Amino acid sequence: MKLENSKILVTGGAGFIGSNLVDRLLEQDNEVVCLDNFATGKRKNLAEALKHPRFTLIEGDIRNEKDCAKAVAGCDYVLHQAALGSVPRSIQDPATSVDVNIGGFVKMLFAAKEAGVKRFVYAASSSTYGDHPALPKVEHVIGNSLSPYAITKYVDELFAKNFSDIYGIETIGLRYFNVFGRRQDPNGAYAAVIPKFVSSLIRHESPKINGDGSYSRDFTYIENVIQVNELAAAAPTSQIKARLQQYREATPGVPESKEGGGLAEVFNVAYGERASLNELAEALKEGLSVYDPKIKHVEFQYGPARAGDVPHSLASIDKGRMVLGYAPQYSLRTGLEEACAWYWETLSV
Ligand SMILES: NC(=O)c1ccc[n+]([C@@H]2O[C@H](COP(=O)([O-])OP(=O)(O)OC[C@H]3O[C@@H](n4cnc5c(N)ncnc54)[C@H](O)[C@@H]3O)[C@@H](O)[C@H]2O)c1
Known part of the structure; x- marks a missing residue:
């Protein structure tokens, strides 16, 4: 409708x-x-x-x-x-x-x-x-x-x-x-996880995962x-x-x-x-490697879990x-294909 x-x-x-x-x-x-x-x-x-x-x-x-x-x-x-x-x-x-x-x-x-x-x-x-x-x-x-x-x-x-x-x-x-x-802001202290990871990966910088990467999200x-x-x-x-x-x-x-x-x-x-943050990280590396094969080799770093975060969400x-x-x-995978294309066009210049 x-x-x-x-x-x-x-x-x-x-x-x-x-x-x-x-x-x-x-x-x-x-x-x-x-x-x-x-x-x-x-x-x-x-x-x-x-x-x-x-x-x-x-x-x-x-x-x-x-x-x-x-x-x-x-x-x-x-x-x-x-x-x-x-x-x-x-x-x-x-x-x-x-x-x-x-x-x-x-x-x-x-x-x-x-x-x-x-x-x-x-x-x-x-x-x-x-x-x-x-x-x-x-x-x-x-x-x-x-x-x-x-x-x-x-x-x-x-x-x-x-x-x-x-x-x-x-x-x-x-x-x-x-x-x-598209348009989700990758900048600033309060950026959401996907644009934050994407902008680091495009710069070949290691994105930081809060916790051990097992937390999951829908x-x-x-x-x-x-x-x-x-x-x-x-x-x-x-x-x-x-x-x-x-x-x-x-x-x-x-x-x-x-x-x-x-x-x-x-x-x-x-x-x-739902996908864990580790699964998300892999999917993003794969999605962005289409544009820049070096991104496949960028490693993620791990830090402490963040206060206030819900462990799992589905x-x-x-x-x-x-x-x-x-x-x-749109599933995570089909959505990421479109989102990666948009971020690549917008951020890789
Ligand atoms: N993005 C998510 O994953 C998510 C998840 C759950 C809920 N939400 C909710 O969805 C809504 C939109 O989120 P978003 O991700 O697009 O965030 P966003 O920060 O991109 O958009 C919020 C907009 O509200 C405007 N705004 C903030 N304070 C205002 C005020 N006092 N008066 C007028 N405008 C004001 C901002 O300038 C901004 O344009 C929010 O209510 C958010 O809490 C978002």
């Missing part, structure tokens, strides 16, 4: 995930508004969008009510991506992560409710599973949070549910699992994330509700939703397979499949 001919606000639209959403939505004849304060986002991510007549950039902050209200005016949907990502950043400076990820979230959600949007779809996180050991992760079984970042993302889910109950706004939270792909290619955002916004409410009932009947332990409240659901967004994507029709098209 494609999102077409609508007006959509993408917050954090200058970032990695947001800018990819912006470009796809513009291709599909939507009018797109981007609200971003460029805290981590980049103007160059919007190079194509800025040439488009149906694109509006609002340079502003989700912590400012006026910016939120201006950005969401007349929009059918919100795809809320703006936040400060990274577990280590939130350990270094918890107050700012809380301010943006919770304070800003609530302001944006409230503005969306005031503007009467059809649905508020937001970036939640796999970090919400915290210390719960069960694999694969199912949406209704979570553990204790392991970082300030994880707490902020979980609190957002609570607010989304609460606003949906009291105001009737429809919300869908997408718990992203380690997203990767790596999710950006195209799968775009697909599910569109489904989460466009799926008709009656269809979601009917399919949720079927999902509950098929899945033991899923709680009943409260009568009378609006729609407020969360879904895992992943591929549904999603059940049954709920998204059944309820939204989510069918991820």
